Amino acid sequence: xxxxxxxxxxxxxxxxxxxxxxxxxxxxxxxxxxxxxxxxxxxxxxxxxxxxxxxxxxxxxxxxxxxxxxxxxxxxxxxxxxxxxxxxxxxxxxxxxxxxxxxxxxxxxxxxxxxxxxxxxxxxxxxxxxxxxxxxxxxxxxxxxxxxxxxxxxxxxxxxxxxxxxxxxxxxxxxxxxxxxxxxxxxxxxxxxxxxxxxxxxxxxxxxxxxxxxxxxxxxxxxxxxxxxxxxxxxxxxxxxxxxxxxxxxxxxxxxxxxxxxxxxxxxxxxxxxxxxxxxxxxxxxxxxxxxxxxxxxxxxxxxxxxxxxxxxxxxxxxxxxxxxxxxxxxxxxxxxxxxxxxxxxxxxxxxxxxxxxxxxxxxxxxxxxxxxxxxxxxxxxxxxxxxxxxxxxxxxxxxxxxxxxxxxxxxxxxxxxxxxx
Amino acid sequence: xxxxxxxxxxxxxxxxxxxxxxxxxxxxxxxxxxxxxxxxxxxxxxxxxxxxxxxxxxxxxxxxxxxxxxxxxxxxxxxxxxxxxxxxxxxxxxxxxxxxxxxxxxxxxxxxxxxxxxxxxxxxxxxxxxxxxxxxxxxxxxxxxxxxxxxx
Ligand SMILES: Cc1cc2nc3c(=O)[nH]c(=O)nc-3n(C[C@H](O)[C@H](O)[C@H](O)COP(=O)(O)O)c2cc1C
Ligand code: FES
Numbered sequence: 001x002x003x004x005x006x007x008x009x010x011x012x013x014x015x016x017x018x019x020x021x022x023x024x025x026x027x028x029x030x031x032x033x034x035x036x037x038x039x040x041x042x043x044x045x046x047x048x049x050x051x052x053x054x055x056x057x058x059x060x061x062x063x064x065x066x067x068x069x070x071x072x073x074x075x076x077x078x079x080x081x082x083x084x085x086x087x088x089x090x091x092x093x094x095x096x097x098x099x100x101x102x103x104x105x106x107x108x109x110x111x112x113x114x115x116x117x118x119x120x121x122x123x124x125x126x127x128x129x130x131x132x133x134x135x136x137x138x139x140x141x142x143x144x145x146x147x148x149x150x151x152x153x154x155x156x157x158x159x160x161x162x163x164x165x166x167x168x169x170x171x172x173x174x175x176x177x178x179x180x181x182x183x184x185x186x187x188x189x190x191x192x193x194x195x196x197x198x199x200x201x202x203x204x205x206x207x208x209x210x211x212x213x214x215x216x217x218x219x220x221x222x223x224x225x226x227x228x229x230x231x232x233x234x235x236x237x238x239x240x241x242x243x244x245x246x247x248x249x250x251x252x253x254x255x256x257x258x259x260x261x262x263x264x265x266x267x268x269x270x271x272x273x274x275x276x277x278x279x280x281x282x283x284x285x286x287x288x289x290x291x292x293x294x295x296x297x298x299x300x301x302x303x304x305x306x307x308x309x310x311x312x313x314x315x316x317x318x319x320x321x322x323x324x325x326x327x328x329x330x331x332x333x334x335x336x337x338x339x340x341x342x343x344x345x346x347x348x349x350x351x352x353x354x355x356x357x358x359x360x361x362x363x364x365x366x367x368x369x370x371x372x373x374x375x376x377x378x379x380x381x382x383x384x385x386x387x388x389x390x391x392x393x394x395x396x397x398x399x400x401x402x403x404x405x406x407x408x409x410x411x412x413x414x415x416x417x418x419x420x421x422x
Numbered sequence: 423x424x425x426x427x428x429x430x431x432x433x434x435x436x437x438x439x440x441x442x443x444x445x446x447x448x449x450x451x452x453x454x455x456x457x458x459x460x461x462x463x464x465x466x467x468x469x470x471x472x473x474x475x476x477x478x479x480x481x482x483x484x485x486x487x488x489x490x491x492x493x494x495x496x497x498x499x500x501x502x503x504x505x506x507x508x509x510x511x512x513x514x515x516x517x518x519x520x521x522x523x524x525x526x527x528x529x530x531x532x533x534x535x536x537x538x539x540x541x542x543x544x545x546x547x548x549x550x551x552x553x554x555x556x557x558x559x560x561x562x563x564x565x566x567x568x569x570x571x572x573x574x
Contacts, residue, residue, distance in 0.1 A: 185484070
């Protein structure tokens, strides 16, 4: 497949406006402003079948329709560049190497939504991306792609970067909005949804970087043509970030629905050091782990649930037979405990208890009954938390225990790891 | 102080409400005061005309703000799953042996502080760290020391 989102990124100047224009950049924005009404753009995106790439896979055109139907003004457009899900680094090449694609996508989206102010919520861990984005925004203002009279068409859109400061939960859209408003990043109850009551109480669309980066291409070739790429139920190109025990880790742009097997063995070069595949976390640390017999699963939003997991952010973490599953579960839980925002009790307390039990298992001090205890605590979190962070934490424990019970039992009985140095 | 106030006023313009400028203003205060001291909180509170407690309440939620004085160079080493699988733990041990540096600590000479990070989005080039604002991927026991020796 030709690259769409990562087009031209091997060119060292790909982040500059001139280079982006040279390969056809901003022609979709021209087309939109010259030939399309805001509603036309929304219809085109609906036709395309584009689904949000931030994790939940919500249909983008529908989200825009909801926000655009709300009579309240002003409306806001926010790009979610928090990219905090461990294992995920797919938005990074767009932010660092193709920032104008994102900006063009945002201006088109803002036009469709009649939003005049936008923010890119960028994680604090990406200081280089901040420099690149701010320079790209400056270039776009200078060239008339941003500002009070975009391309002389009387369209207004102002864009700036809002830098986060190391809180995973701020990737959740309502916590993100709180954070933009200058508050502690704790999620809000839904409904109302941000499309109606978002930033400063106004209709707000929050979309992931990759989602917005698809928009110029949809405008360019039309929704009908776009729909032919990838899976019928979730079309388009998809960025998969592949890490851990493969020969060629990296970001791969492939048609949505490419199988895990193809991603791991053809694109990422297979398992390193002649080792055996043991487990795959298919969509970032919050998604349930899969065993090797499940890797013929197409990587899209509808197929993964049938195989017992989720697409999440498309972050494929490949673990070989040298890796201890108890240790991975423990480290994942340390993450969830650290990142729980503290608002609701099951998540705040439960993640701490789970980490505690996992730590003693890992440290060779596990007790009989600890596996049941893990499951019991996880089930007391699942479905009982304010936002999906707690569910993610619970499902990680439950899936690792279910798929690798012998490793947990070995830790309790033998007081050490089944694998390696442990 | 004048310059700080001007910078904060510039940032405020981007938002419909002043309060939204707290996060960026905290970053500006960190640059000016080195860390978020009482003085720094007061400066932000005054610039945004808000109670100091509000500003502090926000700052303490976010792990990347410097809530204590730090060494001249801040090492932010990732130890999340991909970096752990690729050997981040041996790097932690090495930093302790070589510099007496532990997570959350600072060397006696004030040269380095170390903070352990959750995923910093570089799992394909793990293990990875940030030193101040510089990104360093593909670390191992040899190159990490070489890299750190470049910071005085
Ligand atoms: C705990 C948590 C963390 C999240 N982190 C991110 C993130 O880093 N980036 C992102 O785009 N979406 C993240 N999301 C999903 C957002 O809430 C939201 O669904 C998404 O930004 C919507 O954009 P999309 O429709 O384009 O996918 C997270 C959700 C949860 C519950
Ligand atoms: S786990 Fe270290 S960068 Fe992702």
